[in-house]
Every structure is written in C-alpha cells, then in structure tokens.
Amino acid sequence: MDKFMFGRYIPGDSWVHRLDPRAKLILTFIYIGVVFFANSVWTYAVLVVLLLASIFATGISLRVFLRGLRPLLWLLMFTVVIQIFFGAGGHVYWQWGWLSVTHDGLINALLILMRFVLIIMVSTLLTFSTQPLAIADGIESLLSPLRKVHFPVATLALMLSLALRFVPTLMDEAEKIMNAQRARGVDFGTGGLKQQVKTIVPILIPLFVNAFNRAVDISTAMEARGYRDGENRTKFRELKWHRQDTLSLIIYVVFSVVVIGLRALQL
Amino acid sequence: MDIAFEKVNYWYQAGTPFAVQALYDINLNIPAGAFTAVIGQTGSGKSTLIQHLNALLKPTEGQVIIGDRTITPETKNKHLKPLRKKVGLVFQFPENQLFEETVLKDIAFGPQNFGISEEEADKLARQTAKMVGLDESLLERSPFDLSGGQMRRAAIAGVLALEPDVLVLDEPTAGLDPRGRNDIMGLVRHLQAEKQLTIVLITHQMDDVANYADHVIVMAHGHMVRQGTPREVFSDVAWLNENQLELPTATAYANQLIQKGFTFDPLPLTADELADQLVPQLAKQGVADHG
Ligand SMILES: Nc1ncnc2c1ncn2[C@@H]1O[C@H](COP(=O)(O)OP(=O)(O)OP(=O)(O)O)[C@@H](O)[C@H]1O
Ligand SMILES: [Mg+2]
Numbered sequence: 001m002d003k004f005m006f007g008r009y010i011p012g013d014s015w016v017h018r019l020d021p022r023a024k025l026i027l028t029f030i031y032i033g034v035v036f037f038a039n040s041v042w043t044y045a046v047l048v049v050l051l052l053a054s055i056f057a058t059g060i061s062l063r064v065f066l067r068g069l070r071p072l073l074w075l076l077m078f079t080v081v082i083q084i085f086f087g088a089g090g091h092v093y094w095q096w097g098w099l100s101v102t103h104d105g106l107i108n109a110l111l112i113l114m115r116f117v118l119i120i121m122v123s124t125l126l127t128f129s130t131q132p133l134a135i136a137d138g139i140e141s142l143l144s145p146l147r148k149v150h151f152p153v154a155t156l157a158l159m160l161s162l163a164l165r166f167v168p169t170l171m172d173e174a175e176k177i178m179n180a181q182r183a184r185g186v187d188f189g190t191g192g193l194k195q196q197v198k199t200i201v202p203i204l205i206p207l208f209v210n211a212f213n214r215a216v217d218i219s220t221a222m223e224a225r226g227y228r229d230g231e232n233r234t235k236f237r238e239l240k241w242h243r244q245d246t247l248s249l250i251i252y253v254v255f256s257v258v259v260i261g262l263r264a265l266q267l
Numbered sequence: 268m269d270i271a272f273e274k275v276n277y278w279y280q281a282g283t284p285f286a287v288q289a290l291y292d293i294n295l296n297i298p299a300g301a302f303t304a305v306i307g308q309t310g311s312g313k314s315t316l317i318q319h320l321n322a323l324l325k326p327t328e329g330q331v332i333i334g335d336r337t338i339t340p341e342t343k344n345k346h347l348k349p350l351r352k353k354v355g356l357v358f359q360f361p362e363n364q365l366f367e368e369t370v371l372k373d374i375a376f377g378p379q380n381f382g383i384s385e386e387e388a389d390k391l392a393r394q395t396a397k398m399v400g401l402d403e404s405l406l407e408r409s410p411f412d413l414s415g416g417q418m419r420r421a422a423i424a425g426v427l428a429l430e431p432d433v434l435v436l437d438e439p440t441a442g443l444d445p446r447g448r449n450d451i452m453g454l455v456r457h458l459q460a461e462k463q464l465t466i467v468l469i470t471h472q473m474d475d476v477a478n479y480a481d482h483v484i485v486m487a488h489g490h491m492v493r494q495g496t497p498r499e500v501f502s503d504v505a506w507l508n509e510n511q512l513e514l515p516t517a518t519a520y521a522n523q524l525i526q527k528g529f530t531f532d533p534l535p536l537t538a539d540e541l542a543d544q545l546v547p548q549l550a551k552q553g554v555a556d557h558g
Pocket of ligand 2: 313315359
C-alpha cells in the first residue's frame with residue numbers, strides 16, 4: 001500500500017487542521033451539494049477557486065492532493081470514455097455503429113469529470129486535515145439530535161471510530177500477509193482472472209481470522225474495563241466551536257450563493 | 268549463495284509525505300553456509316533488512332547481490348520467483364499466514380506455487396512436517412485448531428517445503444515456551460549442519476547468538492553499527508550497554524564474577540566456556556581456603 005494516499009490523515013497545524021471537525025464535515029457537505037448545481041464554466045471556476053483556496057489553507061502541497069487522485073484514475077477514465085461514446089445530442093463529430101462522439105457527449109463527459117475530481121478532492125481535503133477519530137466525533141455530534149427518536153448514535157459512533165481506528169492496522173496487516181504469501185511463491189497481479197481470484201484467498205482468510213480474534217480481544221478488554229452499551233457517557237475529547245469555524249462557514253455559504261446565483265442567471 | 272548489500276538505503280513509502288527512512292547506507296556480506304544472526308533493538312530495521320534478501324523489498328538506493336542476481340531500485344517484479352524459492356523467508360509471527368483447510372495442504376501450498384505436482388508437494392509436506400516435529404495425526408486438522416507452538420511449526424514447515432538454499436527467520440522463537448524455543452533452535456542448527464543451508468536469524472536471544480552464530484550483524488536506528496564474530500561483538504561490554512544490547516547469560520555472569528576478582532580470557536560466551544575457565548579458578552580458591 002506504499003502509494004495509497006486516499007483517505008489518510010496528514011498531521012499539521014494549519015487553519016484547516018484546527019477547524020472543528022463538525023465545521024469541516026458541514027463545509028464538505030455544502031461543497032458537494034453545490035457541485036451538483038454547477039453547470040457552466042463560470043460556476044465551475046468559482047468552485048475551483050474555493051477548492052484551491054481551501055487546499056492552500058491546509059498547508060499541504062497540491063501535488064499531494066493530485067497524487068491522491070491517482071488510484072482513482074482508471075475509474076475516472078472509464079466514466080469519461082463511457083460518457084464520450086454513449087452520450088448523444090448536438091453536433092456529431094464521429095460515428096461507428098452505435099458508438100458516436102457528439103458535442104453534448106463531450107460536454108457531459110467534461111462536466112462529470114469535473115464533478116468527480118472536485119468531490120474527490122474536497123473529501124480528500126477533509127481526511128487529509130482531520131484525524132479519523134475527530135471525524136467520528138464530529139459525526140456523532142452532528143447526529144446527536146437523532147437521539148430523541150432513539151437512534152443509537154453513541155453505538156454508531158463507537159463502531160465508526162473503531163472501524164476508522166483499525167483501517168490502517170488492517171492495511172498494514174494485509175501488506176504483511178501479502179508479503180508472507182509472496183515469499184511462498186504467490187504472484188499477485190499476474191496471470192488470468194481465475195489465477196488472480198485464487199490469490200485473494202490466501203490473503204483474505206488470514207486477514208479475517210486475525211480481525212475476528214482481535215475483535216474478540218477488544219470487546220473482552222472493553223467489558224473488563226466496564227463498558228456498557230447505550231449508557232450516557234462523557235467525552236474525553238470535547239469539541240469546541242470557534243470563530244474561525246463560523247467564518248469558514250460564512251465563506252462557503254457566500255460561494256454557494258454565488259454558484260447558485262450564476263446558475264439562476266444562466267451564466 | 269553469497270549475499271551482499273552495497274550502499275543500500277531504504278525508505279518506506281518513498282516519494283510520499285509519509286516517507287520514512289528505515290535503512291541507511293548498509294554495506295554487508297552474508298557468507299554462504301554460515302549462520303548469521305541479526306540483532307538490534309526493536310524498530311532498528313532488522314525486518315526491513317531481511318526482506319531485501321528475497322527482494323520482497325527493493326532498495327530505494329544501492330543494490331543487493333543475491334547469488335547471481337543483482338537487485339537494484341529498477342528491478343522489475345517479474346522473474347523474481349526463482350529467487351523466492353532459493354531464499355526462504357519465515358516472517359515474524361508466521362502463524363498469521365496460515366489459511367488452508369488442513370495443515371498438510373498449507374505446507375504444500377508453497378511448493379505447488381513453484382510448479383511442483385500435487386503428489387510431490389504432498390510428499391514434501393509430510394517430510395517437512397516430520398522435520399519440524401509436527402505429529403502425523405495433526406496433518407489433516409485445520410491449522411486454526413493447532414496450539415500456538417504447533418501453528419508456528421506448521422508455518423515454518425510451509426517455507427522449508429520450498430527447499431531453499433538460504434533460510435531467513437524473523438524471530439522464530441518469539442512468544443514460545445523454552446521447550447518450543449529449544450526445538451526450533453535445534454531444527455535451525457540441524458538444517459545448517461546437515462543440509463548445508465545458509466541461515467539468517469533475527470533474534471533477541473543473545474544466548475542463541477552465542478551458541479549458534481558464526482557471524483553477527485548489529486543494527487541500530489537503521490544503521491549497521493557492527494558486524495563480526497559473536498566473540499568480537501560481545502567483547503565490548505561497555506559499548507553493548509550503551510546500545511542497550513544484552514549480553515549472553517554466561518558472559519553477563521562472568522562479568523559479575525570479574526567484579527569479585529575472577530579473571531577470564533577470553534570472555535566466555537557459553538555456559539561450557541564459562542565452566543571451563545571457572546573450575547580451575549574455583550579449585551585454586553578451594554585449595555587456598557583450606558590452605
Ligand atoms: N510498512 C511500514 N511503513 C512505514 N514504516 C515502517 C513500515 N514497517 C516498518 N516501518 C518503520 O521502519 C523502522 C524499522 O522497522 P523494522 O520492522 O525493520 O524494525 P525491527 O528491527 O524489525 O523491529 P522489531 O524488533 O520490533 O521487529 C521502524 O521505525 C518502523 O516504524
Ligand atoms: Mg521486526
């Protein structure tokens with residue numbers, strides 16, 4: 001997993017790093033929502049400016065963000081190609097059977113690509129600048145009104161933070177197991193499909209066995225230390241809303257209004 | 268098969284913001300047929316080092332020469348398979364790699380990956396199981412039903428069944444009881460003496476180093492800080508203490524005796540050597556006391 005950047009946290013002390021995770025979650029959702037309103041060069045330009053400014057505020061270089069896109073490159077290319085060849089309408093540039101490249105198809109492909117890239121980048125921005133546990137805390141806090149309708153918010157949050165906590169552990173373990181199997185002559189990523197599927201078994205079984213064993217250990221350890229489900233517990237990490245959080249929120253809302261306004265004016 | 272490292276630097280996740288250098292300018296030789304021990308504190312880069320021995324990791328800079336193959340940063344992942352058969356690598360806690368339905372199948376998994384027929388692999392698996400001291404009756408069981416020590420043996424057998432020329436073991440005795448430890452060290456010793464295997468062993472057990480190793484490599488913070496015979500490495504007691512490395516039990520004991528006025532030359536590494544030097548001195552003292 002040497003080159004795997006997507007969804008990781010990069011420690012830092014920037015403006016964005018210091019924001020309340022709740023604020024960052026809300027900003028991310030606002031941004032993703034607004035992306036779907038964008039439909040013209042100008043609206044996208046506004047969104048790109050906002051994204052670049054936010055990236056700049058994280059203190060992490062743009063190169064690192066772009067590298068985060070790399071694992072998803074094939075997915076992006078695939079969508080674009082599908083859109084180009086199967087989209088219809090407008091001037092026809094090229095046709096072969098029922099495959100055609102048309103004006104509208106090209107435009108649509110470009111729009112979808114932009115949307116994809118913007119959404120991935122803004123989610124990456126959230127995970128790069130926010131510790132997984134802070135994200136879980138933020139989600140719990142944002143969902144807390146649901147307690148009134150007896151939604152198990154605390155349990156969900158615990159599940160989420162345990163999951164987030166152990167993703168890197170599992171990835172490390174998967175890598176170790178892969179190496180151990182490589183040492184026993186397994187070739188990952190070569191041969192036909194059948195061959196490749198076969199190589200998954202020697203990774204997944206040990207990975208699951210270890211994960212289950214660990215889960216049992218953790219639950220025993222939690223019970224031994226008095227954890228009971230569904231009780232009101234106090235927080236070790238308190239979330240605090242600062243002026244910067246409100247300020248960032250205002251900036252995002254202003255940009256959103258601009259994008260929606262531009263769309264309404266059909267610019 | 269000789270193995271040599273030339274100016275090897277290794278970074279985990281090279282080229283990302285998470286890059287960490289784990290090996291710095293490593294130059295060393297691992298002589299064929301010898302028993303080489305790798306020691307050093309936890310996190311000093313021992314596991315990273317030995318994963319270069321079968322090109323699971325490739326140097327970020329420098330080169331590793333393994334027999335007639337040279338592994339450089341540019342080496343492609345293809346065609347490394349023959350190397351993996353020649354250099355068998357037993358990972359730290361190898362029981363975490365077991366996955367087959369039965370112990371026998373798991374041991375036979377490796378050989379089959381190298382194109383050995385099912386029957387041949389089966390035969391090989393039975394032989395190696397016997398060699399590592401796994402009872403026939405366990406072979407048809409699920410590997411997950413074995414005890415920790417038995418799982419460890421099964422996993423080691425899975426690598427031994429490849430019939431490698433070089434056997435590399437990453438702390439194979441960690442977490443085992445004394446009996447299990449002795450069995451595994453006995454097996455390793457047997458493989459070197461009878462089957463002429465080159466052995467590379469990572470260990471925290473200095474007694475094993477003193478008893479078995481011909482050659483010792485000392486790692487600290489990603490650097491190779493010493494290499495030599497056990498006698499050379501363990502002679503510098505002050506330096507070992509500085510680097511938080513333990514002494515073999517016999518050597519530590521001899522050191523305490525020196526404070527009490529005994530003399531040792533050379534410093535004993537094993538219980539036998541200690542006894543050989545101690546007995547005459549005690550006899551003399553006895554005579555003096557009764558004088
Ligand atoms: N997959 C990895 N990604 C990033 N860093 C790693 C990885 N594996 C090891 N390291 C780092 O490389 C350094 C050397 O690790 P290594 O596992 O080689 O140590 P070791 O000497 O085998 O320790 P131990 O005695 O605990 O097994 C450590 O600082 C470790 O944190
Ligand atoms: Mg190690």
